[in-house]
Amino acid sequence: MSEEVLLVERQERVAVLTLNRPSVLNAFNEELLDRLTAALREAERDRAVGAVVVTGAGKAFCAGQDLQARRAIFDRGEVPHLGAGLRERYKPMIMRIRTMEKPVIAALNGVAAGAGCGLALACDLRTASDSASLIQSFARVGLALDSGSSFFLPRIVGLGRAFEIAMTGDPVPAAEAERIGLVNHLYPAEELMARTLELATRLAAGATRAIGLIKRDINRALTLDVESALDYESFQQETAGQTRDFREGVMAFIEKRKAEFRGE
Numbered sequence: 083m084s085e086e087v088l089l090v091e092r093q094e095r096v097a098v099l100t101l102n103r104p105s106v107l108n109a110f111n112e113e114l115l116d117r118l119t120a121a122l123r124e125a126e127r128d129r130a131v132g133a134v135v136v137t138g139a140g141k142a143f144c145a146g147q148d149l150q151a152r153r154a155i156f157d158r159g160e161v162p163h164l165g166a167g168l169r170e171r172y173k174p175m176i177m178r179i180r181t182m183e184k185p186v187i188a189a190l191n192g193v194a195a196g197a198g199c200g201l202a203l204a205c206d207l208r209t210a211s212d213s214a215s216l217i218q219s220f221a222r223v224g225l226a227l228d229s230g231s232s233f234f235l236p237r238i239v240g241l242g243r244a245f246e247i248a249m250t251g252d253p254v255p256a257a258e259a260e261r262i263g264l265v266n267h268l269y270p271a272e273e274l275m276a277r278t279l280e281l282a283t284r285l286a287a288g289a290t291r292a293i294g295l296i297k298r299d300i301n302r303a304l305t306l307d308v309e310s311a312l313d314y315e316s317f318q319q320e321t322a323g324q325t326r327d328f329r330e331g332v333m334a335f336i337e338k339r340k341a342e343f344r345g346e
Contacts, residue, residue: 088117089139093279095132095286097125104140109148110197115171122178122186132286132345134182135278136205137189146196146219168228172197176204176230180301183294185285189278190214190256190265200229203238206297208264209278211271215253216264222251237304239264289327290345 089100099121101108108114118136125131138144155162179186179201188194188205195217202208202216218235220227227235227248236244239262247254260268269277285293295318303311322328326346334341 087111087114088121090121092131094283095130096135096279096282097121097128097131097133098135098137098279099125100137100139101144102139103148104138104142106148106150107142107145107193107195108138108140108198109145111148111151112171115175119171119175119178122175122182126178126182126184129345131184132288132290133184133282134186135189135282136186136201137275137278138191140192142192142198143188143190143194143214144198144201145193146198146200149223164225164228172200172229176200179204179206183297184290185282185293185297187278187282189274190216191271191274193217193253195219197229200227200231200234203234204230207266207281209267209269209274209281210256210259210265211274212256212268213271214256214259214265216259217251217253218248219251221249287343289325289331289341289343291325291327292322295322 085102087102089098089102091098091100099118101114101118103109103111103114122134125134152162185207186205187207187209188202190202190208190210192211192213193215194202196219199216199218218227218231220231226232231248235248238244239247243262246252254262254264256265256268259265267277267281299311299315299318302314306314327341327343330343331341
């Protein structure tokens, strides 16, 4: 019986998705990409899930595309056509993360390279163990950026830093990644998942409808001018103001008690 390439478990209202190909540093093959995209879709649709954590089994988060499949193409004397695979498998995975109106956290337990780094950058938040690193390794094998890296990397660290990280392909150790904002939180390896789940559980217990609207706001603002962003915020706030969670939040503040949000 073949090993399950993706492990899915629930920790209260948090869905934990673990890439499970540790013998190849959790490198992507078609099965893993399809399973991850499907699991993200299921988490998005499940009202009992308030947040998602993506991590890796073993010593790596994800080493990117499994290059053994590429070698087989070369051995046959063929030229690979990479664009179709990106559109058919990588794009749906990245778009599912960005459009899901729930927080998605990448828990980097080890190296995140190539498309694995792109996966991490697409998530809303990143936590990392002190032994983790992020590598935009595309240039090392003669490739351009993919998996959303060209979009997310400069927006997270700025143009100059993004060019350096992408063009050199040098690893960014976890401590440096935290310093430049590439990851949000850095933890000792043995504390990574416990601390990440604390954060995810906190977010899942919050006003998840509002969090979804905030995610929409930020996604849209990345491509808008200031006036258009202000108009969109007005539209979103009209929606938020009609939720039960808004009423609960206001009443809890006035009554000096903890709010009990329902995501409604």
